[in-house]
Amino acid sequence: MERFVFCSRGCEHWGALGAAGVLLRAAADGDPRYLLVLRHPRSHQGGTWALPGGALHPGESALAGALREAEEELGPLPAGVSREATPAHEYVDDHGEWSYTTLVLNVVDTFEPAAANWETAGWRWVSASQALTLPLLPALRAAWAALTGTG
Ligand SMILES: [Zn+2]
Numbered sequence: 039m040e041r042f043v044f045c046s047r048g049c050e051h052w053g054a055l056g057a058a059g060v061l062l063r064a065a066a067d068g069d070p071r072y073l074l075v076l077r078h079p080r081s082h083q084g085g086t087w088a089l090p091g092g093a094l095h096p097g098e099s100a101l102a103g104a105l106r107e108a109e110e111e112l113g114p115l116p117a118g119v120s121r122e123a124t125p126a127h128e129y130v131d132d133h134g135e136w137s138y139t140t141l142v143l144n145v146v147d148t149f150e151p152a153a154a155n156w157e158t159a160g161w162r163w164v165s166a167s168q169a170l171t172l173p174l175l176p177a178l179r180a181a182w183a184a185l186t187g188t189g
Contacts, residue, residue, distance in 0.1 A: 040052070040053065040054075040093050041053075041054055043135070043136055045133040045134055045135050045136040046133070046134040046135060047133050047134070049133065051133070051136045051138075052082055052092070052093055053092065053093025053094060053136075054093070055093065055094040055095070055096065055098075056093075056094050056100075056136055056137045056138065056139070057091060057092055057093045057094060057103075057136075057137075057138050057139075058091050058092075058094055058100035058101070058103045058104035058107075058138065058139040058140070058141065059088070059089035059090060059091020059092070059104050059107070059108075059138070059139075059140050059141075060089060060090055060091060060104045060105065060108050060119075060140070060141050060142075060143055061073075061089055061140055061141070061142045061143070061185055061186075062090075062115075062119065062143055062145050063126065063142055063143065063144050063145065064144075064145050064146070064147055064148045064163065065144060069165060070165070070166065070186070071148055071163040071164060071165060072163065072164055072165070072166065072169060072186065073090070073148075073151070073161060073162075073163055074087040074088065074089065074161065074162055074163075074164055074169060074172065074174075075087065075088060075089070075090050075111060075112070075153075075158050075160070075161045076088075076158070076159040076160035076161065076162075077157060077158075077159065077175070078156060078157050078158065078159040079159065081157045083175055084159075085173065086173050086174060086175040086176075087162070087169070087172045087173060087174050087175065087178070088174070088175040088178055089140065089175075089178060090104075090107060090108035090111045090112055090158075091103075091104045091107045091108060091140075092104075092107035092110075092111075093107075099121075100128075100139035100141060101121060101123070101125065101141050102121050104139070104140075104141055105119065105120070105121060110155050111151075111153070111155040111157060111158045112151035112152065112153055112155075112158065112161070113151055113152025113153065114152070115151075116145050116146070116149055118144075118145060118146065119143055119145060123143055125141040125142055125143055126142045126143065126144050127141075127142035127185070127187075128140070128141055128142070129142070129181060129184055129185055131177060131181060138177065140181065140185060142185060148163045166182070166186040166188045167188075169182060169186075170182065
């Protein structure tokens with residue numbers, strides 16, 4: 039499952055069953071903050087800011103897979119961020135044979151992740167506009183306005 043595949047658009051993707059990530063949103067006084075992670079320079083598309091997430095395993099829902107990957111990268115997540123959570127928004131980047139599902143999940147407040155995984159070189163809570171000043175993963179930049187409702 040954890041391998042590169044080519045979709046019908048001709049791009050190369052990680053994960054034979056598709057992939058998923060979580061966009062954690064802390065609504066600080068109506069000016070939400072979003073958690074982004076900096077990919078380690080030696081990882082795929084390293085040096086860019088992205089969402090915690092990764093390739094789905096067989097039989098796994100997008101939410102379950104995204105949370106499993108997020109906990110690998112960030113350590114334990116706040117209690118409300120679980121497989122029972124109802125995403126505030128779900129966004130699917132559908133490439134035919136391959137898709138990336140982003141689940142937007144609300145958290146009560148920002149928190150400091152443990153960032154235990156070598157792939158995670160750093161993390162930041164940013165506003166929707168601050169995010170656009172960072173070198174975002176291109177697919178995330180393309181989806182950012184839709185994900186944050188700022189389009
Ligand atoms: Zn593709």
